[in-house]
Amino acid sequence: MWYYEKKLQYPVKVSTCNPMLAKFLIEQYGGADGELAAALRYLNQRYTIPGKVVGLLNDIGTEEFAHLEMIATMVYKLTKDATPEQLKQAGIGEHFVDHDRALFYHNAAGVPFTATYIQAKGDPIADLYEDIAAEEKARATYQWIIDMSDDPDLNDSLKFLREREVVHSQRFREAVEILKEDRDAKKIF
Amino acid sequence: MFTQYKYWEPYISPYDPCKPIKVKSYATPPQLYMGFQPYGLKQFNTPKEALYHGTLWPQLYSPYPNPHKGGDQGE
Amino acid sequence: MNKQMPPEYYQRLEEIQANDFVLVELNLYLDTHPNDYEAIQQFNELSKKTMQLKIDFEKQFGPLMHFGKSFSDYPWNWKDTPWPWQV
Numbered sequence: 001m002w003y004y005e006k007k008l009q010y011p012v013k014v015s016t017c018n019p020m021l022a023k024f025l026i027e028q029y030g031g032a033d034g035e036l037a038a039a040l041r042y043l044n045q046r047y048t049i050p051g052k053v054v055g056l057l058n059d060i061g062t063e064e065f066a067h068l069e070m071i072a073t074m075v076y077k078l079t080k081d082a083t084p085e086q087l088k089q090a091g092i093g094e095h096f097v098d099h100d101r102a103l104f105y106h107n108a109a110g111v112p113f114t115a116t117y118i119q120a121k122g123d124p125i126a127d128l129y130e131d132i133a134a135e136e137k138a139r140a141t142y143q144w145i146i147d148m149s150d151d152p153d154l155n156d157s158l159k160f161l162r163e164r165e166v167v168h169s170q171r172f173r174e175a176v177e178i179l180k181e182d183r184d185a186k187k188i189f
Numbered sequence: 190m191f192t193q194y195k196y197w198e199p200y201i202s203p204y205d206p207c208k209p210i211k212v213k214s215y216a217t218p219p220q221l222y223m224g225f226q227p228y229g230l231k232q233f234n235t236p237k238e239a240l241y242h243g244t245l246w247p248q249l250y251s252p253y254p255n256p257h258k259g260g261d262q263g264e
Numbered sequence: 265m266n267k268q269m270p271p272e273y274y275q276r277l278e279e280i281q282a283n284d285f286v287l288v289e290l291n292l293y294l295d296t297h298p299n300d301y302e303a304i305q306q307f308n309e310l311s312k313k314t315m316q317l318k319i320d321f322e323k324q325f326g327p328l329m330h331f332g333k334s335f336s337d338y339p340w341n342w343k344d345t346p347w348p349w350q351v
Contacts, residue, residue: 006328007277008348009285010240056295063288073349143216143253159253163243166251167292170220174296177225226293228300236282236310245289 002062009066010160013153014077019090021154022078023108024145028071028161030105030113033137035071037117039064041134044120045127053128053175060168067161074154075103124179131172139165191222194255214258218251269325269351276321280328283314 028034042061046054079087079101087096094110105113119130142162146155194214201209230246233239242250290307297303318328326341327334336342 003329003331003333006348007281007284009281009288010243011274011278011281012349053295056292059288059292059295063292069348076349139216139218146253160241160243162253163249163251166218166220167244167249167289170223170226170249171292171296173220174225178296226297228297229302236286237278239289240282240285245286245293 002065008070008073009063010070010157012070012073012077012157014074014151015153016151017078017082017086018151019079019082019087019092021149021151022075023090023092023095024148025071025074025078026103026106027108027141027145028138029068029075029103031107031141032117033134033141034107034113034117035064035068035138036105036113038134038138039068041118041120042131044118045131048120048122049124049127050179052178053124056171056175057131060171063164063168067164070157070161072103074157125176128172128176128179132169132176135165135169135172139169191217191219193218193251194258214255216251216253216255219249223248267345269346273325273351276317276325280314280317280321283310283317286310287314 030036039061042057042064046057046061049057079092082090082101084093084096087093095104098104107113119127121127121130139162142158142165146158146162149155149158193216195217196212196214198212199210201211226246226249230248232245233242233247239245244250287307287310290303290310294300294303294307318334322328322334326344327336330342334342
């Protein structure tokens with residue numbers, strides 16, 4: 001089971017009321033390489049991956065939920081007090097007419113989240129390479145969002161999240177090495 | 190020693206509509222080079238320093254935008 | 265009713281966030297380096313430190329965790345605002 005702790009993993013500050021940034025950030029909320037997809041991907045793969053790397057998938061999957069909460073916090077703060085006029089100008093009028101200021105799991109283009117974002121092949125190497133690719137894609141997405149954002153406080157949090165993708169990728173690469181080198185492997189069937 | 194960014198020059202046509210970006214770059218962060226992380230790697234001095242870098246180990250830190258170029262937007 | 269959190273809340277929380285972050289990093293590292301004795305020692309020492317930080321924080325600002333992982337005052341104060349996305 002999980003326990004909730006009443007704190008963010010990293011202090012999130014947003015300095016400007018700029019709802020357009022929320023439109024970009026939602027990519028990492030309900031997009032293909034977003035934090036929800038990441039959390040669900042790793043936690044789902046736990047059940048069928050060799051025991052030596054289950055702990056890693058469990059723990060990175062758990063950390064992804066903390067990142068999801070950071071993204072949600074940014075979107076919440078960017079839209080909380082924005083007027084309908086501001087939301088319209090920011091290009092999220094389409095979101096507003098369906099959801100008001102409620103968050104919704106979709107990507108920056110409004111495509112709803114789908115389970116097809118989460119691969120699970122059941123082959124440990126295929127799944128870990130998928131995970132490494134997912135981390136690199138999420139890192140790239142954070143780069144493009146930082147390029148589009150001019151809010152220094154927000155970018156500070158986004159750089160933290162980008163760096164976490166780097167570290168997770170490092171660990172998944174190590175997990176591949178662990179499975180390659182497994183010396184307990186049975187040689188006789 | 191590795192570098193965190195690599196550069197390349199795309200073909201530029203006289204008929205390209207936008208002002209050409211002569212040199213493009215992409216990130217090649219440390220996890221591509223580290224292999225299995227060695228024991229006893231140097232850590233940041235304080236927990237706050239680690240938090241604000243997003244990692245406990247300076248060798249895994251990857252700055253963005255490219256501090257030597259200011260990102261792809263630069264010349 | 266509009267209470268605001270004092271600067272001290274943010275400072276103390278930041279200290280907890282920093283310590284817990286190092287614990288996350290060491291935890292993931294140990295998942296792939298289970299025999300690094302020094303890292304395990306560091307992990308255990310920091311776990312102890314973060315527990316103390318949280319006990320002190322909770323005395324002033326209320327429970328950080330639910331389901332029996334933190335104590336409650338009277339009346340029940342787990343449900344009190346602000347939540348992390350609000351501060």
